[in-house]
Amino acid sequence: MKHEIICAGIGGRGVLLASTILIEAAITSGLKAVASDEYGMSQRGGSVISLVKVGDFASPFIGRENGDILLAFEESEFYRTLFFLKKGGLALINTRAKGLPSSVDALLKKRGIVCRLVDADGIARDEGMFQSANMALLGFFASFGIAPFTPEVLENTIRARVPEKFLAKNLAVFARGCEAAGAQGAVKMPQQGM
Amino acid sequence: MQSREEVIIGNQAIARGLVEAGLEIAAAYPGTPSSEILPGVVYFKKMEGLKIHTEWSTNELCAFEVAFGAAAYSGARAACFMKQVGLNVAFPALLRSREKTIEGGLVIISCDDPGPQSSQTEQDTRLIATLFGIPVFDPASPTEAADVAYYALNWSFENKVPVIIRSTHRVSHARESISLYSPGARKVSLKEGHLAGTGRKLGIVASGMSYSLVYDVIEELGAADVVSIYKVLKVYPSSEALSDFVRSMERVLVVEETDRVIEALIGDHKKVMGRSDGTVPSSGEITYDIVRDMLSGVLGRLGLGRKDLFAPDGTIEEALSDVAVVPRPPKLCPGCPHRASFFAMQYLWPDAIYPGDIGCYTLGISQGAVDTCLDMGAGVTMAEGFYDAFNQDGKLVPILASVGDSTFLHACLAPLYDAVKNRKRFILVLMDNSTTAMTGMQPTPQTGVTVDGVKTRSVAIEEIVRGLGVEYLKIVDPYDVPLMIGTIREAFDYLKGDEMLPAVIIARRQCLLLTKGAAKEAAYPADIESDCVGCKSCLATFDCPAMSFDEGLKKIRIDDSICTNCGICYYACPVQVKGKALRKLKVAVKQGAK
Numbered sequence: 001m002k003h004e005i006i007c008a009g010i011g012g013r014g015v016l017l018a019s020t021i022l023i024e025a026a027i028t029s030g031l032k033a034v035a036s037d038e039y040g041m042s043q044r045g046g047s048v049i050s051l052v053k054v055g056d057f058a059s060p061f062i063g064r065e066n067g068d069i070l071l072a073f074e075e076s077e078f079y080r081t082l083f084f085l086k087k088g089g090l091a092l093i094n095t096r097a098k099g100l101p102s103s104v105d106a107l108l109k110k111r112g113i114v115c116r117l118v119d120a121d122g123i124a125r126d127e128g129m130f131q132s133a134n135m136a137l138l139g140f141f142a143s144f145g146i147a148p149f150t151p152e153v154l155e156n157t158i159r160a161r162v163p164e165k166f167l168a169k170n171l172a173v174f175a176r177g178c179e180a181a182g183a184q185g186a187v188k189m190p191q192q193g194m
Numbered sequence: 195m196q197s198r199e200e201v202i203i204g205n206q207a208i209a210r211g212l213v214e215a216g217l218e219i220a221a222a223y224p225g226t227p228s229s230e231i232l233p234g235v236v237y238f239k240k241m242e243g244l245k246i247h248t249e250w251s252t253n254e255l256c257a258f259e260v261a262f263g264a265a266a267y268s269g270a271r272a273a274c275f276m277k278q279v280g281l282n283v284a285f286p287a288l289l290r291s292r293e294k295t296i297e298g299g300l301v302i303i304s305c306d307d308p309g310p311q312s313s314q315t316e317q318d319t320r321l322i323a324t325l326f327g328i329p330v331f332d333p334a335s336p337t338e339a340a341d342v343a344y345y346a347l348n349w350s351f352e353n354k355v356p357v358i359i360r361s362t363h364r365v366s367h368a369r370e371s372i373s374l375y376s377p378g379a380r381k382v383s384l385k386e387g388h389l390a391g392t393g394r395k396l397g398i399v400a401s402g403m404s405y406s407l408v409y410d411v412i413e414e415l416g417a418a419d420v421v422s423i424y425k426v427l428k429v430y431p432s433s434e435a436l437s438d439f440v441r442s443m444e445r446v447l448v449v450e451e452t453d454r455v456i457e458a459l460i461g462d463h464k465k466v467m468g469r470s471d472g473t474v475p476s477s478g479e480i481t482y483d484i485v486r487d488m489l490s491g492v493l494g495r496l497g498l499g500r501k502d503l504f505a506p507d508g509t510i511e512e513a514l515s516d517v518a519v520v521p522r523p524p525k526l527c528p529g530c531p532h533r534a535s536f537f538a539m540q541y542l543w544p545d546a547i548y549p550g551d552i553g554c555y556t557l558g559i560s561q562g563a564v565d566t567c568l569d570m571g572a573g574v575t576m577a578e579g580f581y582d583a584f585n586q587d588g589k590l591v592p593i594l595a596s597v598g599d600s601t602f603l604h605a606c607l608a609p610l611y612d613a614v615k616n617r618k619r620f621i622l623v624l625m626d627n628s629t630t631a632m633t634g635m636q637p638t639p640q641t642g643v644t645v646d647g648v649k650t651r652s653v654a655i656e657e658i659v660r661g662l663g664v665e666y667l668k669i670v671d672p673y674d675v676p677l678m679i680g681t682i683r684e685a686f687d688y689l690k691g692d693e694m695l696p697a698v699i700i701a702r703r704q705c706l707l708l709t710k711g712a713a714k715e716a717a718y719p720a721d722i723e724s725d726c727v728g729c730k731s732c733l734a735t736f737d738c739p740a741m742s743f744d745e746g747l748k749k750i751r752i753d754d755s756i757c758t759n760c761g762i763c764y765y766a767c768p769v770q771v772k773g774k775a776l777r778k779l780k781v782a783v784k785q786g787a788k
Contacts, residue, residue, distance in 0.1 A: 010522065012756070020369070024201055027371045034335075035369040038311075046739075047522045058335070059406035060368045063414070063482035064506055076520045083510050107513035121755075130755065 001031065001147065002055030004062045008081040009073030009094075011039060011046045014134030017161070018071065019050035021138060022149065025157040026054040029148035036060030047077060054148075069146070071137060073120070079104075088112040090144070094120035094137050116140070116184060123176045132166075132173045139177020151178055198374050202234075204336035204366040208303055208359070209234025211343030214380045218271045218298075219247045219264040221257035223604065224633035225277030226312040227363035228305035232275055236645055242377060250636055250645050253570075253604040258284035258302070262291050265300035265356075271347055273301040278317040279569065280304070283605075285322075291356050292328050299351030301343065305361045308451045308479040312363075312632070314552065314567055316477060318453035319360040320401075324430040330358040332402040332429050332450075334385075336370045341382040342427070360429075362451055364403040364479075384427055388439055391422040396496055397443030398489075399436065399456055401426035404449045404480055411485045420498045426450075432459050440465070447473060447492055451480055467492065520742060526557050528740040529758030531672045531703035532625050536563035537736055537766060538678035539594050539623060546592035549576040551606075553598040554632040555625050560737045564596065571605030573597040577620040577696075578613050585619075592686055593620035599655060600630040600638045607658065610696070614663035617694040621685045624698055625672075626655060627705035635707055659698050666697035673703060675765045706758060720757065722767045726750045729768065736766035 005022060009015035019035050026033035031054050038049045051062045067085045072078030075095040082104075085091060091108070096119050099105070108115050120136035129135075135158070142151040155174065162170050202210070209231050212220070222232040232248060239246040247264075251257035254276040261274035276284065281304045288302070304319040323330035331346060333339040339361060346357045375381065390409060391398075398421055400408045405425045412418055424439045426432070440446050440460055448457040448468035457468040467473040473488060474480070486504055493499040526533045536558040539548070550556055550564030551573030558564035566576055577595035584591050597606055602624055610622065630636040637643045642652025659667055666688045668681050678701065685697035722732070726749040733741060733750070740757040741750055752763075 020201070023369060027199070027201060033371070036364060037367055037369075046524055058409040059403065059482070060364065061407055061410070061482040063411070063486055063504075065504075065510075066414070066482075076522075079514055079517050079519045082514065083506075101517050103513040103516060107509060110509070111507070 002057070003053070003069060003146070004067045005052040005054070005069045005071065006062060006067045006081050006084045007050040007052065007071045007073065008077035009048050009134075010077065011048050013048075013073055014131065015048045015050055015073050018073070018134040018138055019052050021154065021157045021161055022052045023054075024161060025153045026052075026148055028157065029153060031148060032056055034060045047080060049077075049081060069141075071141060073134060073137060085111075085113060089114075090146075091115040092137060092141055093117050094133055096122065116181070118177070118180050118184075120177065123180060124173050127169060127173045127176065129166075129169045129173055132170050135170045135173040136177035136180070139174040139179075140181045141177075142174070143178045143181035199371045200374055201369055201371050202336070203230060203369050204339050204361060205230035205305075206234035206237070207336040207340035207370070207372045208343045208361065208366075210238050210372060210374060211340040211345075211380065212273050212301065212347055213238040213242065213244065213246065214375055214377050215344040215347035216271050216377065217246055217273055217347060219261055220273050220275070221249050221251045221260040222275035223251050223254045223257050223280055223283075224630050224636040225254075225280045225305075226633050227307060227361070227366040228275050228277045228280070228303065229633040229636065230366070231303055232645055244377065248645050252639060254280035254283040255287060258287045258291075261300060261302075262287060262296075262356075265298040266291070266294055266296045269297040271299040271351055273303065273347065275303045276305075277313065278304055278306045278319050279313055279315065281319055281322065282317075283570075288322075288328075288356075289326055292326060295354045296350075296356065297354070299347050300356040301347045301350055302356060302358045303343075303361065304358060305363065305366050306452060307363055309363075311479070314569060316452040318451070318455060319358060320429045320450075320455045321453045323358045323360070324455055324459065327430070328356060328358055329431065330360055330429050331427055332360050333365055333427065334402050334405045334425065336365060336368050337372060338383075338385070338427070339365055340372055341380065341384060344380045345382050345384060360402070362403050386425055386427040386433065387435055388422055389425050391418045391420075393420040393422050393498070394442065395444045395498060396421045396492065397424060397439055397446045398422070398449060399424045399426060399439070399446060399460070400449040401429055401456060402451060404451055404485075407480065407482060407485045408449055408489070411482065411489055414486070415489060415493070415503065416500070417489070417493060417498070420493070426456055429455060430459070432456070436460070445496060449474060449480065449485065449488075452477070518745065522739075523560070524557055525560065525737060525739045526554060527706055528738050528756050529706045529760040529762075530554070531627055531701065531705070532558060533561065533736065533738065534672040534675055534703075534760075534762045535596070535623055535625055535678065535701040536561040537762070538672070538675050538682060539563045539596070540735060541675075541765075542679050542682050543592045543594070546594050547577075547580050549573045549580065549593065549595040551595075551597040551601050553601050553630075555596055555598050558596060561735060563594070569605075570601050571609050573601075574606045574609035574613060574622060577622070578609070578616070578618040581618045581620050590619060590690065594623060594682070595620055596623045596625055598631075599624065599626040599628065599640060600636075602655065603639050603653075603658075607662065610659070610664070610698075611662045613696045618696055619689040619694055620696050621682060621689070622696055622698045623682075624655065624659070624700045626700050626702040627708070628702075629705050629708050631705045631707060635705070656700060659700070663695070664698050665693060665695055667700070668698075669700045669702055671703055672701040673760065673762060675762060720752060720759070720761050720763050722763055723749055723751060725767065725769050727769055731768055732763060732766040736763050738763060
């Protein structure tokens with residue numbers, strides 16, 4: 001099994017925690033995994049990209065149009081990293097918007113990319129945890145059931161990784177993210193990978 | 195015996211390897227991408243209950259000499275850690291050390307920054323090591339970095355020769371599951387040689403992360419049967435097997451970061467492709483796409499290519515061409531005290547000369563308050579040079595140098611004394627945020643805390659500045675913009691006097707990352723939107739990540755989710771009525787600070 005996953009967002013909003021949970025979930029499931037982060041010189045507010053590769057790879061780099069899954073924690077970072085995504089890939093975007101610009105919609109359709117929008121910020125805010133939008137997007141992703149990233153595995157990894165003090169709230173946001181996908185009638189994806 | 199697995203970054207893996215190899219002394223100065231190694235040693239020594247001396251040194255030369263002293267004559271197993279340009283600071287001692295027979299073991303970890311992403315230059319540690327005959331390893335992954343660190347310290351101890359390990363930020367910052375062994379029990383697997391492929395027409399020689407990339411790309415291109423790949427781990431001295439491999443291939447392509455090292459060691463320009471003939475880009479990080487394009491091209495030219503080689507889908511960029519994407523260039527954090535200092539400096543003299551230095555505050559370039567970025571310490575010494583050049587023509591122009599607290603202690607004591615002794619007239623704004631922010635919040639000598647978290651003697655910057663002979667010294671909170679502006683004006687008046695000495699202003703306010711969050715100077719995010727006339731001048735002079743221009747409304751928008759409520763942007767708004775900030779500011783500029 002191989003997955004190439006791009007996590008894209010801005011600094012200070014939990015992109016690296018999300019990618020850490022993905023890599024640890026893969027490793028506890030007995031898979032090889034490596035992650036590499038790009039955050040440039042900005043401490044806060046700059047673009048952050050974390051590349052996660054699951055399976056037998058030597059390098060942590062992802063090539064243009066090779067990525068299987070793009071988790072965009074900010075809509076702007078989705079556009080910036082869309083070139084990573086392969087034909088038939090999966091894109092999940094945290095945004096308040098109800099749709100994407102028509103030129104982008106047409107492109108995604110042409111490239112067979114499955115794209116879902118979710119207001120992860122809104123979900124996190126409803127739970128009083130604005131900084132936990134990353135958990136909402138992870139929950140949304142979990143509901144697609146792409147092995148090894150099932151809701152159970154991701155939830156257990158969050159339990160092991162997130163400090164006790166924030167755990168209950170984070171799990172609540174994660175669960176709301178899962179439900180949001182159900183509410184959208186998101187179909188389970190066929191198994192990714194080669 | 196293997197104890198367990200842990201997901202850690204490459205720098206922590208290096209720390210683990212050294213700790214398992216019996217490390218006794220470790221010294222470092224923080225610098226991206228090397229900064230996490232020393233805290234990694236602290237983490238693992240506590241985990242294993244080992245006695246290892248660990249310290250943040252004041253600069254890389256100090257770190258090197260502490261480690262060398264311990265290794266050379268006391269027989270200790272020692273190591274020092276730095277970034278590639280830090281190795282330049284340690285250079286005098288490094289060159290001498292290679293001639294000495296050390297009694298113990300000495301490993302120097304120097305982390306390169308291809309790109310560069312967070313440095314003033316790319317620089318290849320392997321080149322320096324090779325030029326001066328110092329053994330150097332180039333690990334290809336965090337896992338290998340742990341093994342190499344373990345092996346190198348033992349090898350150095352047995353052979354009484356210092357060893358360099360060159361990491362790059364992709365190795366140092368990649369995260370993998372690493373096996374943790376009991377001290378002394380690591381099972382080392384070092385891979386060098388012809389590891390993949392069966393072809394004879396093209397041999398690819400690569401080291402470090404470049405090898406890992408080549409391996410993945412050859413897999414994707416399905417070209418393993420038409421090429422052969424040779425992995426170099428010990429760059430210098432190079433092995434006989436590498437010469438044999440090169441001899442056995444019709445053509446050879448060398449892929450390495452960031453300079454020509456293996457390529458130069460091989461020689462043979464007729465056979466070898468690489469940076470010399472332009473096959474490999476001459477600078478910048480080698481990415482997946484660069485390797486894929488390059489290998490596709492080379493395979494095609496040698497008649498080894500396939501028809502279905504990768505071709506990028508240009509319609510992606512076409513579809514995105516009309517989508518407005520917020521640009522996110524590197525910026526100081528919202529609420530950063532440096533931004534307030536730069537605003538004040540730039541407000542008073544938009545055309546002053548602004549010698550800058552190395553740290554977060556190099557980003558003051560976007561506010562027009564940093565003109566130069568040479569190396570650590572040059573903010574002060576270049577200010578001297580500018581002064582001399584104008585002074586010779588009989589002109590006294592405003593020169594406002596800026597430097598942070600950690601860099602000041604690292605590299606500016608001699609330059610500032612030099613300026614006093616030689617009677618140079620300029621203003622030094624010493625931006626004291628109580629930490630080494632850009633590299634991840636390491637303590638400075640002023641903090642008075644060791645890397646282990648133990649209290650130590652703290653050294654106050656103002657005492658040092660006075661001790662160096664500076665007379666004009668003011669300490670100002672940069673959030674008090676009118677006072678800051680008034681003080682800068684007053685300092686310039688001082689320069690016009692008879693003293694002929696530099697003036698120093700310490701702009702002191704803790705880094706927001708240190709105070710963990712909001713500045714909380716105001717109860718609400720700044721409301722500069724309601725009065726906004728769309729002039730955009732605040733974007734030029736203030737440049738806060740929380741500000742963006744709404745093209746639809748033709749107004750500035752503040753992003754409440756990252757605004758820290760510092761309220762300083764009121765000063766940057768020329769029409770702001772509510773804050774009355776600008777009016778206060780003009781009064782302050784007129785009167786000067788009392």
